[in-house]
Amino acid sequence: MIETIAQYPILAALIALVGLGILFGALLGFAAEKFKVEGDPIVEQIDELLPQTQCGQCGFPGCRPYAESIANGDAINKCPPGGQATINAIANLLDVPAPELDAEHGEEAEVRTVAYIREDECIGCTKCIQACPVDAILGAAKLMHTVIADECTGCDLCVEPCPVDCIDMLPVEETIKEWHWPAPPTTADIIASDLRPQL
Amino acid sequence: MKTWVTPGGVHPPENKHQSLTLPIGTLPIPEKLLIPLSQHIGTAAKPCVELGSAVLKGQKIAEAAGPVSVPMHAPTSGTISAIEHRPIAHSSGMLAPCIEITSDGKDQWQAHQGVADYKNASASTLLQAIAEAGIAGMGGAGFPSAVKLNPGRERPIHTLIVNATECEPYITADDSAIRERAAEIIEGIGILSQILGHPDNIMIGIEDNKPEAIEALEPHVQGSGISVRSFPTKYPSGGEKQLIYILTGQEIPSGGLPADIGMVCVNIGTTYAIKRAIVDGEPLISRVTTMTGDACGINRNYETLIGTAVSHMLEHSQFNEERCSRLVMGGPMMGFSLTSAEVPIVKTTNCILAPSYQEIPDDEPAQPCIRCGLCAEACPVSLLPQQLFWYSQAEDYERLEAHNLFDCIECGACSYVCPSNIPLVQYYRHSKGEIQKARAEKVKSDHARQRFEFHQQRMEQAERDKEAKRAARREAAEQAKATAGAANNSAAKATAEGQSGDSAADIIAAAQARAAARKVSPEQQLAKFERSIAGAEMRLQMAEEKLTEADAQQTDEQKNILVAAVEAARQKLEQAKGRLAEHIKEHKGEQVD
Numbered sequence: 001m002i003e004t005i006a007q008y009p010i011l012a013a014l015i016a017l018v019g020l021g022i023l024f025g026a027l028l029g030f031a032a033e034k035f036k037v038e039g040d041p042i043v044e045q046i047d048e049l050l051p052q053t054q055c056g057q058c059g060f061p062g063c064r065p066y067a068e069s070i071a072n073g074d075a076i077n078k079c080p081p082g083g084q085a086t087i088n089a090i091a092n093l094l095d096v097p098a099p100e101l102d103a104e105h106g107e108e109a110e111v112r113t114v115a116y117i118r119e120d121e122c123i124g125c126t127k128c129i130q131a132c133p134v135d136a137i138l139g140a141a142k143l144m145h146t147v148i149a150d151e152c153t154g155c156d157l158c159v160e161p162c163p164v165d166c167i168d169m170l171p172v173e174e175t176i177k178e179w180h181w182p183a184p185p186t187t188a189d190i191i192a193s194d195l196r197p198q199l
Numbered sequence: 200m201k202t203w204v205t206p207g208g209v210h211p212p213e214n215k216h217q218s219l220t221l222p223i224g225t226l227p228i229p230e231k232l233l234i235p236l237s238q239h240i241g242t243a244a245k246p247c248v249e250l251g252s253a254v255l256k257g258q259k260i261a262e263a264a265g266p267v268s269v270p271m272h273a274p275t276s277g278t279i280s281a282i283e284h285r286p287i288a289h290s291s292g293m294l295a296p297c298i299e300i301t302s303d304g305k306d307q308w309q310a311h312q313g314v315a316d317y318k319n320a321s322a323s324t325l326l327q328a329i330a331e332a333g334i335a336g337m338g339g340a341g342f343p344s345a346v347k348l349n350p351g352r353e354r355p356i357h358t359l360i361v362n363a364t365e366c367e368p369y370i371t372a373d374d375s376a377i378r379e380r381a382a383e384i385i386e387g388i389g390i391l392s393q394i395l396g397h398p399d400n401i402m403i404g405i406e407d408n409k410p411e412a413i414e415a416l417e418p419h420v421q422g423s424g425i426s427v428r429s430f431p432t433k434y435p436s437g438g439e440k441q442l443i444y445i446l447t448g449q450e451i452p453s454g455g456l457p458a459d460i461g462m463v464c465v466n467i468g469t470t471y472a473i474k475r476a477i478v479d480g481e482p483l484i485s486r487v488t489t490m491t492g493d494a495c496g497i498n499r500n501y502e503t504l505i506g507t508a509v510s511h512m513l514e515h516s517q518f519n520e521e522r523c524s525r526l527v528m529g530g531p532m533m534g535f536s537l538t539s540a541e542v543p544i545v546k547t548t549n550c551i552l553a554p555s556y557q558e559i560p561d562d563e564p565a566q567p568c569i570r571c572g573l574c575a576e577a578c579p580v581s582l583l584p585q586q587l588f589w590y591s592q593a594e595d596y597e598r599l600e601a602h603n604l605f606d607c608i609e610c611g612a613c614s615y616v617c618p619s620n621i622p623l624v625q626y627y628r629h630s631k632g633e634i635q636k637a638r639a640e641k642v643k644s645d646h647a648r649q650r651f652e653f654h655q656q657r658m659e660q661a662e663r664d665k666e667a668k669r670a671a672r673r674e675a676a677e678q679a680k681a682t683a684g685a686a687n688n689s690a691a692k693a694t695a696e697g698q699s700g701d702s703a704a705d706i707i708a709a710a711q712a713r714a715a716a717r718k719v720s721p722e723q724q725l726a727k728f729e730r731s732i733a734g735a736e737m738r739l740q741m742a743e744e745k746l747t748e749a750d751a752q753q754t755d756e757q758k759n760i761l762v763a764a765v766e767a768a769r770q771k772l773e774q775a776k777g778r779l780a781e782h783i784k785e786h787k788g789e790q791v792d
Contacts, residue, residue, distance in 0.1 A: 052644035054651045062651060134650040135657075153647045176237075178639075179291040180632020184565065184622045 042094075043071045049089045051082040054133035055155030057106045062133065075099070080106035081154070113169040114152040115159065119144050121166035128158035128167060200428055203448040205441050207579040208433040209612045211368050211532065213408060214558075218371045218491040221499040223379055226515050231280065232300045232506030234260065234271050235287045238545040239335035240342045241267030246298055248279050255309035257482055259331075260298050269333045269343045272482040273300055274504035276307040288509075288528050288545060292538035300506065311480035322349075322394045325477060332476030333483045333546075338362060338437075338466030339529070341547040344473065347465070348394050350458035356395045360446060360457075361388055363405040363412065363467040364437030367530030370550040372487040373467050375500040377405075377412040380471055385419040387474030392424075395463060401425045403467070404442045406432040434532065435579055435610040439464045453606050468549070488544055490516050492553035494523035503544050509551055510540040516553075524559050527552040531559060532611040566619040574613035574623060580606050584613040584623055591626040596634050604630060686712035728779040735775050739768035 005012040047067035058078035060066040070076055076090045077099045084101060091098035101108055117128070117137075124142040136152045139145030147158075147167075159167045237243035244261035254260060254273040261271040281299035286292065314320050314328050330345035350356060365373045377384060392401055403420075405413055407429045416427050430436065430445050440451050443462055451457055457464050468486065475481045484505055491498040496517025503512065509526065527534040528542075530550055544551075552559075574584035583602060590598045604627060613623045689712055742765040746758070 047648075050644075051640070052647040052651065054647065062655075063648070133654060134647050135654050136650075151647075151650065174293075176287075176289055176291060176293045176295050178636070179289075179293060180636065181290065181625055181628035183629045184625045 043067050045093055046070050046090060049082075049086055049093065050079060051086060051153075053081040053153040053155045055081055055153070055157060057081070059105070070094075075102065077102045078105045080108055083108035109154075111171040113154045113171050114149050115147045115154070115156075116149070116168050116170050117145050117147055118166040118168065119146060121164055123164055125163055127161040127163065131157045131161045133157060200426065201448075202428060202430040202445050204431075205433070205436065205444055205579050206581050207577045207612060208435065209577050209615050210432070211434055211615060213432070214369045214491075215371050215374065215408070217498040218369070218489050218500060219375060221497075223375050223487055223500045223502055225502050226504075226507065226512065228275050228302050228304065228306055228504065229507050229511040230302055231508075232274050232277075232302065232504060233285055233508065233543040234274070234298045234300065234506040235285075235543060235545055236261055236271065236296045236298065238271075238341060238505075238547060239269050240340060241265070241269075241346075243296065244268060244271050246282050246296075248282075248298070250279055250282055253278050253303075254300065255307055257309045257311055257484060259333075259482070260300075263330065263333075267343055267346055269335050269345075270331065270482075271298070271505075272333055272484050274484040274506050275300065275302050276305050277302040286539050286542055288537060288542040288548065290535040297543070313476075313478045313480040317390065317477050318393070320393075322396070325390060325394050328477055329473055331482070332472070334469060334472050334476060335483075335546050336466055337468040337472060337486055337546060337549070339533070339547055339549070341545075344465070344469055347458075347463065348391065350456075350463065354458045354461065356398050356458065356461055356463050358400040358402070358447065358462040359388070359391060359395055359398045360443060360462060360464040361391075361401070361403040361467050361470060362437060362439070362442055362464055363403050363409075364442055365409070366406060366432070366434045366437035367532050367534075367550075368434070369491050369552055370489050370530050371491075372489045372500055372549045374409050374412050375489075376468060376471060376487045377409070378415050381412075381415040381419050383474045384467060384471050385416070385423065385425065386478065387470030387472075388425055389423070390473055390477050391463075391465060391470060398463075402446050403427045404436075404446050405429050406436060408432040435608065435612065438579070438608050438610065440608070441579055453603060483546060486544075486546060486548070488512070488548055489550040490553075491550065492523070492527075493555035493558050494519050494553040503548075505546055506543045508541050508543055509537065512544070512551055513540060513553065518553060522555045523553045524556045524561065525554070527554070527559075532615065533609065562622070563620040565621045568619055568621060571618060573616040573618065577612040577616045579610060579612060580608060582607055587630075588621065588623055588626055591630040594630075594633070596630065596637065599630050600634065604634070607631075683709075724782060725779075728775065728782055732772065732775040732779060735768060735772035739765065739772055742768045 043064070044067075047064050050063040050067055052063050054062045056062065057080050058066045060069060066074070066078065070090065076094070076096070077087050079086050080101060084098075087101060088098045115128075115136075122139075122144050124139060124144060126139065126141050126145070128145060129137045129139055133155060134151055134153055136148045137145055137158060138148060149172075154169065154172075156169060159169065236246065242263075242265040245264040246260065247262045248254060248258075248260045253276075255276045256273055258273045259270050260273050260279070263270045277300045279298060280301040281297075283297065283299075284294035285297040285299070287295045287297065289295065314324060317325065326345045326349055329348065330343070334344040335341040336344060336347065363373050363377060365371070388401060388403075392398060401424060403416060403425060405416075405427060407413075409429075413427055413429055420427055428446055435441055436445055439457060443457055443464060444450055447462070449460055449462075451460060472483045472486070476483065485502050486505065487500050488503040489498075489500050490512050495513065496519070497515075499516075501512065509528070526537040526540060528537055528548055528551060529535060531552060531554070534550065534552060568585055568588060570585060572585070574588075575582075578584055580603075582604075586602055587599060587604055587607070590596075590602065591604075607624075607627050609624050609628060611624050614621070614625075617623060687709060742761065746761045746765055
């Protein structure tokens with residue numbers, strides 16, 4: 001064996017290298033099959049960060065299509081319900097600078113709102129039910145409809161189709177259980193004596 | 200006896216002597232009492248009285264709603280004058296549902312009695328009585344006691360710790376209660392021990408700045424297996440996890456409960472309430488509350504009815520509003536400023552502090568952090584307060600969690616030592632709130648996603664169903680067309696050439712083709728003839744029967760009709776038979792072929 005190798009050093013090296021190549025190739029091929037990644041995980045991750053209001057303000061029919069579009073290089077600042085917090089989170093995930101919210105797609109709401117149907121005025125046309133992306137509206141043809149407030153994402157999509165304009169987007173009132181301490185006021189003053197009136 | 204030393208801690212001025220000069224007093228019964236429905240951790244209680252109904256002292260006015268909840272009881276007799284949202288003692292200053300009782304001044308008890316033969320009663324009976332008495336932890340958090348004392352079979356309890364530390368400055372509610380009610384407290388501890396299946400160790404943890412209280416306890420614990428452990432005074436030793444470490448040297452895992460390591464820690468005020476509930480049958484309707492601070496002329500402890508307005512306490516304590524810098528519920532370290540003096544005392548209120556401007560001046564403006572590290576030295580949980588502060592400012596919630604923000608007990612030691620007056624704890628509270636909010640939103644958005652996906656799936660399914668139906672209809676139409684087309688072709692052949700363009704001729708041809716298509720096979724025709732013969736035979740038979748029946752009584756005219764009917768039936772039968780014979784003759788050749 002040793003003698004053969006010594007006799008044909010070039011050939012031995014060639015065989016060894018080709019052998020290694022085949023071995024690692026097989027290993028890689030096996031690993032690629034064994035640890036195959038289904039779909040694009042980055043889409044899942046972006047979708048996790050989006051607020052899931054399914055409002056379509058970004059121009060896509062739902063949060064997931066927008067997540068897919070972001071994964072393909074679309075701008076990350078098209079989501080008004082998520083606001084700056086979502087933009088920052090996605091920027092952090094994709095390791096890109098965080099832009100301001102694109103005003104073209106709407107403004108970040110100060111308070112969360114949910115839809116309420118003025119039930120006396122509802123004519124039971126079912127148009128809002130068809131518009132609701134999360135099935136949060138209950139009702140039947142020619143019967144009064146109502147919104148399940150807990151399920152409403154506040155996407156606004158039901159307001160426009162209503163022929164009698166009986167849907168209001170009302171702010172969600174904060175309960176004592178949801179309340180939490182506000183951030184302490186930031187004092188820009190460097191030293192306390194600066195607070196004294198100028199002499 | 201060995202005690203352990205917790206890391207960090209501070210030594211603020213104790214200021215406990217002011218309120219200990221007088222024994223526990225009582226206040227005149229206020230005209231109105233306001234009982235918030237949520238004074239504890241868990242679900243708010245549900246009112247079980249109606250507006251205007253009369254209640255007796257100790258009567259249940261609100262029921263526990265769910266397993267982690269406690270009922271509320273009327274602290275005095277009177278009438279229910281309101282069930283509505285009112286300001287309560289909460290740092291938000293928000294309104295919460297409350298029941299208001301207008302006192303009738305009689306303070307008349309409802310009939311009550313303790314658990315019969317409680318010394319031999321089962322743990323579940325005792326727990327039931329504790330739950331019914333509305334007892335929630337009186338040390339501060341207000342966790343329903345019956346839930347805490349029932350950790351389940353999988354977590355056997357070997358150590359019961361009674362927390363008499365009372366480490367916050369100014370507060371002396373537990374201290375004075377021990378001095379005056381040691382015997383009852385020990386009896387309460389006995390009941391707890393019985394509920395927990397007589398744990399191996401029962402300890403009362405108390406700071407060494409309460410020598411009178413320790414002295415009061417000593418004679419009662421003799422031979423009872425309860426040990427009184429005193430340890431050096433340091434703030435915050437009274438936190439549950441801190442006290443357990445001081446007494447046993449064991450740490451509770453992050454996010455865990457004492458029951459996870461076989462321990463239960465109960466406030467000493469709660470043991471007194473448990474004794475009153477089990478032995479005397481009195482629900483939790485009053486507690487010892489310290490009224491102290493330089494803005495009050497009288498500093499002492501009061502046995503205060505739950506629902507008493509803070510203003511009522513102040514009125515009877517020579518309160519000087521001008522001297523008062525703020526009203527604090529709780530102690531100066533962990534308490535919170537009240538926005539109104541009309542808020543009620545609740546089950547967890549151990550102190551009302553009305554300090555002067557000299558005692559607690561207004562907050563100094565916060566200055567930049569100088570990285571002195573004093574906060575890290577003071578932290579009793581060995582966290583890194585300044586790192587948490589930076590991350591909190593930067594809203595970097597991931598790092599905050601990685602730095603164990605949720606292990607912070609919000610004791611305020613870091614803020615106390617901070618030379619830059621940074622309100623550190625408020626930053627942590629804010630960040631904790633934000634993280635919890637984000638978690639809640641995450642749950643909500645996951646839920647919304649699920650609903651959206653389901654909606655999407657449902658729409659697609661509906662679309663698919665519709666499409667399938669449409670395809671089926673189309674296929675049926677095509678098939679019909681194909682058969683019609685085939686018939687058409689044969690008809691076209693039959694009607695020969697030349698007439699193809701004529702629509703009338705086409706229609707006739709189509710009709711003929713249809714007729715041809717409808718043309719039945721000889722076998723079917725045979726069957727049809729046979730059926731008609733059978734039918735005619737039956738009709739004939741019936742007609743004959745009728746005729747024989749009628750023979751006797753009917754008139755001639757009627758008889759004639761019947762005879763004619765029989766004749767007609769017979770003829771029809773003959774016809775049918777004839778047709779059949781013809782048919783058979785016709786098709787005989789075919790069949791033979």
